[in-house]
Amino acid sequence: MIQLIRGFKDVLPGEVELWQAIEKTAISVFDDFGFKEIRIPIIEKTELFSRSIGDNTDIVEKEMYTFSDRKGDLITLRPEATASVVRSYIQHKLYTSDPVQKFYTIGPMFRRERPQQGRYRQFYQINAEIFGIDSPLADVQLIFLLVTLFSRLAVPDVETHINSLGCPICRPGFKQALIDFLSKTKVKLCSDCIRRSKQNPLRVLDCKVPSCREAMAQTPSLLDFLCYECVRDFKILTDSLEHLNISFIIDKRLVRGLDYYTRATFEIQTGFLGAQSAVAGGGRYDGLVEALGGPDLPATGFAIGLDRLTEISDLQIDDYHKTPQIFIAALGQKSKGKAFEWVCSLNKTGIRAEMDFGEKSLKSQMKRANKLGASHVLIVGEKELTEGSAVLRDMMTKKQVFISTDAVIENVSRKLGALPL
Numbered sequence: 001m002i003q004l005i006r007g008f009k010d011v012l013p014g015e016v017e018l019w020q021a022i023e024k025t026a027i028s029v030f031d032d033f034g035f036k037e038i039r040i041p042i043i044e045k046t047e048l049f050s051r052s053i054g055d056n057t058d059i060v061e062k063e064m065y066t067f068s069d070r071k072g073d074l075i076t077l078r079p080e081a082t083a084s085v086v087r088s089y090i091q092h093k094l095y096t097s098d099p100v101q102k103f104y105t106i107g108p109m110f111r112r113e114r115p116q117q118g119r120y121r122q123f124y125q126i127n128a129e130i131f132g133i134d135s136p137l138a139d140v141q142l143i144f145l146l147v148t149l150f151s152r153l154a155v156p157d158v159e160t161h162i163n164s165l166g167c168p169i170c171r172p173g174f175k176q177a178l179i180d181f182l183s184k185t186k187v188k189l190c191s192d193c194i195r196r197s198k199q200n201p202l203r204v205l206d207c208k209v210p211s212c213r214e215a216m217a218q219t220p221s222l223l224d225f226l227c228y229e230c231v232r233d234f235k236i237l238t239d240s241l242e243h244l245n246i247s248f249i250i251d252k253r254l255v256r257g258l259d260y261y262t263r264a265t266f267e268i269q270t271g272f273l274g275a276q277s278a279v280a281g282g283g284r285y286d287g288l289v290e291a292l293g294g295p296d297l298p299a300t301g302f303a304i305g306l307d308r309l310t311e312i313s314d315l316q317i318d319d320y321h322k323t324p325q326i327f328i329a330a331l332g333q334k335s336k337g338k339a340f341e342w343v344c345s346l347n348k349t350g351i352r353a354e355m356d357f358g359e360k361s362l363k364s365q366m367k368r369a370n371k372l373g374a375s376h377v378l379i380v381g382e383k384e385l386t387e388g389s390a391v392l393r394d395m396m397t398k399k400q401v402f403i404s405t406d407a408v409i410e411n412v413s414r415k416l417g418a419l420p421l
Ligand code: HAM
Pocket: 079, 080, 081, 082, 111, 113, 118, 119, 120, 121, 122, 123, 124, 125, 127, 128, 129, 256, 257, 258, 278, 279, 280, 281, 282, 283, 285, 300, 301, 302, 303, 304, 305, 306, 307, 308
């Protein structure tokens, strides 16, 4: 038997209702906050991701699903959505009428990471991106949106971690201080961090290996190296979060796995997911639009890990299993044909109707109706068809009434409440 690929998963009926409810809630929150949906391709030119996420990141170095297509062009299954949204914003000149644009997009991403709880090779993200606003209030709005959404989704106990990654003016000073610090602590670092300390030293800060964490406890803080503008913006960020009563933790070791970030960065973390504690992450990426060939416009955004969100949301789904409102138990060839017409018409009217397509006895059809949880059963045989009247049974009260076979749709709709015919 062919099994699915490691790190990939099926979302089955019974679970998928929660996914749908989360997506629906997210869309309604995005509507309230003035975000518009954008849909972008799942495959892009590899260069788009290597240029935006950064050649020295884990994602680009070892996690992307990259293929050459039949013409030999290098293409990649998207590991994230931001690069594509930026490409689209530039390609369609979406900034010409108004540089300020707010987009959201929901869909699958692909990273060939080591699978474990909360970490998959195909996973889903809910993304939000704001273009054209350089005020830190845009970052605050994103964090506020996340907190609002998580509260509507009954997500318990999340922590908002924030940091500033500085800008091209102040970050080099910090990078040098970090390199100096790392050169002294090198012996205590894991082999990945020894490599990272040369290629991408900031990434050492969030290594999860306990010995590295210990070695990095006394690391210099980027916040001590920020330039005047970055300090000012970070202060606006923290003051505004306080005004909105959003509690947060300033986390000097919070860096992100993608290179495009500047200034404000944030993560929403939870204790319920073991090692994969980030349910959402994001921040400002002011240089990316220009770096990808667009105008010099600022941008900020986030992505929620939808798989992780489903694992921690306490949302109660009322109609978890939508049971049929009516099951038509038909006996005989002619009645089956009629029952099928009725099922089609009832479904069209907005009534969940089912039938058995085989040649089963009445007893076994009633058993199936029960198993499906149908609230009513319409029983019709050749005799009922000739006489023009069939039995409608309420499965709860066991009461039965006769309804005319000439007006089944009207009668059933009236009884069960359907869209107007
Ligand atoms: P990211 O931190 O790489 O950021 O991913 C965002 C979220 O996606 C993570 O916090 C996590 O919940 C989820 N996630 C990431 N990898 C996996 C995985 N292998 N399995 C399950 N969930 C995962 C970004 O992707 C940025 N594009 C976010 C962003 C948007 N920044 C600005 N705009």
